[in-house]
Amino acid sequence: MISLLPLQTSEPLIRWNYIGDQWDDIQRKLIDHIELTLISVALGLILSTTLAAIALRYHWTSGPITTISAVIYTIPSVALFGILVPYTGLSKTPAVIALTGYTFLVLVTAIISGFRSVPRAVREAADGMGLSARRRVMSVELPLALPYIMTGIRVATVTTVGLVTVASIIGQGGLGDLILDGLRRTYWTPMIVGAVLSVALALVLDLGLWLLGRAITPWARRARVR
């Protein structure tokens, strides 16, 4: 036992055999991480779409909706986990709740901006051609709003990946668990592996979603929304 925080450590940064030995565990954590991210973003997308639809339909609600989303976003993740756990217990639940909540601001704003960016002339032309409201939204406005929405999904996903790592403090952190675990045991390899994989996952998803966004909106290549 003993020493309080040492300044120096003799433990090597990486023990390569760890990776081989623990590969299954690493994989497991990676999958957990991706799962949690996808669930939260998907749930967030569904809820945000509803909220955005309300905000677009009833203009007076857009202010409050955006403000509340912003307030949620400002709550530090550590705090949100801290507050939820006493009520939900240590499980996936508080993680999903918090992570989903964090996507609101980005997604709601993105969807609203996206639909607001559709020029009025286009909407009027669609109506003038006899398209029903549903048709118009689905086949005209939605494609035009897509660049904004895709960017929003991209940002939300990447942010969620980062927040999942923090969820390791309540044991739901996927790759983040490796980090904390390694810290406790002063075993650096899992820390580094966990950290590097988290970063890699975030970057891969960022790139992938960016490419996906460009692929499905070929007409928006010039005026890219970043």
Added chain:
Amino acid sequence: MNVVFPAQAAVPRDIGLWEWFSRGNTWTGEGGILSSAVDTITLCAAVMAVSVVIAVPLAALLAHHRRGEISATWTLNIGRAIPTFAIAGLLVPISLTNGYGFEPWPISIALLMLALPPIFLTTYTAVRHTDPGAIDAARAMGFTERDVLVRVELALAVGLILSGIRVAAVAVVATEPIRAFLGGDGLGRYVRDGLGQNNDTLKIGGAILVAGLAALTGLALGAVERYGLPAGARHLRQVQDTRTGETR
């Protein structure tokens, strides 16, 4: 080798939230709220100061000369994607291996990476999109390039830059608590202790403290933005607010 983190102040498990907050030594005792708050604020302020000093001049210069838009955007996008906790976690062993200890470098660098993108981006965008008529008129009146940058572009961009700084500051303060889980302290320690001791009061109380500071930071800087600007910039903000009517 095993490491023992500093003795966590043991708090009775059944203490109520209100009681905990009203106990004197919760605030002033060793590991008390006040000293933790100071600890957090100092770190965040330092990170913000460094990031402003780096990002604002760099972004302003690049934007003024219309250079580096592509590479800057790319770098910042990547910076935005990278999880802060992972970076801090990555840097802890590296820091330890090189004799720099748990703090302050890992968390500081990670927070710096968090703060730079928004400040850089808002500064760059604001300077880049200054009214070209004003710039042309300024040059025609004999302003040097430096004058144009400082007296026109930056002067007009002040409000936006401050809003970028506010966003970054709130993000930094909101993310700083992870430090407590990586061998450090600060206001996040109470949630950490609460989770470790399974003490709901600490969890909730700690959460309130951390969230409270983040909110306070946002409000304080918001007030600076609203009231602390010189007259011209303040007028511009009012105009921008009424014109866009969008939430930032």
Added chain:
Amino acid sequence: MALDAATAPETPLADERPAIVLRAVTKRFPGMDHLAVDALSLEIPRGSIVALIGPSGCGKTTTLRMINRLIEPTSGSIEIEGEDVTRMPATELRRGIGYVIQQVGLFPHRTVSQNIATVPRTLGWEKARIRARIDELVELVGLDPAMLGRYPDELSGGQQQRVGVARALAADPPVLLMDEPFGAVDPIVRGRLQDELISLQRRVHKTIVIVTHDIDEAIKLADRVALLNVGGIVEQYAPPDEILAAPASEFVEQFVGDDRSSKRLTLARVADLPFSQGPVVDAGATLEEARAAMEAHRTDWVGLVDDGAFLGWVDGRELGPGDAPFDRPRERPAAQVHPESTLREAMEIIMTSSTSVAVIDDGGGFGGVVTLEGIRAALAEGVPERVA
């Protein structure tokens, strides 16, 4: 007072050197294979307004911006008051030249008075001097002093333009460059601003170079018009009336438009014309005298004047025997025109009034009559050059 059309526009008056001289000024932009401005030579007389006008791509704005070195010429030289503009640092040069652009470019974060004070402050004037100058300028450009503490976005387009001009003139530069200054406001405001520029110039006598795409504006404002073709080629450089009366080429003719003669009418004032008495009699005249006047001028109408004041027109056909003209119902002279009105305006009135002549009302007094014949004669002889 016919214009001597033979006066060569490039010959400066004996004791006045031209304020700005461009010699073979050429500009090629990087990456373009044709020249934006090709060896342009021009002399701009001191104290005059010269308009640079031409189709897109003629290099008029490029040329203007080379004068204050916002664009550097590829070759050739530009002299202001005999001094080569490249001899001093560009920033110093520009502080001595006023510059007004279409979007005005006021600093949105500074009040109107702070905007105007920009160059004087850079030059280090004391506060009192600046304040006095601002008061002067506000009066000069016709700005309401209450606007001084406002911000640009609180002003209308016309007011903003006035502030722009005031700002350009703040340090009292001898030269003023204007790039489509009135393009962004509506036609009514534009007309007013143009009039104000003319009266301002009467007071300050600056050398003004103005770029415009509007031929009517050029004709109205300029003492000399330089009509440029693509590449900065000077098609004609002459006073407006000469360009209208004697276009130097088909290009000029086409650019100016079909209504050249009608445009020329805007250049002259009624006061420039010789007046005739017209069918006008004294108020106390008899029917015979009235009839004689009408017959002499072959009109159905007779005008009544009483002690210098014009009373109105009387329809001769309604005058029966024994009627005194004075008693007959009079048509108030809608057909009247001020000596300062243009011939174009007089023409409009002549066309639309049933009396078919326009009466001149000089501050309430009767000055004479303008007829269609008189106008036509003036056009044929050449419209007199406007007095600066």
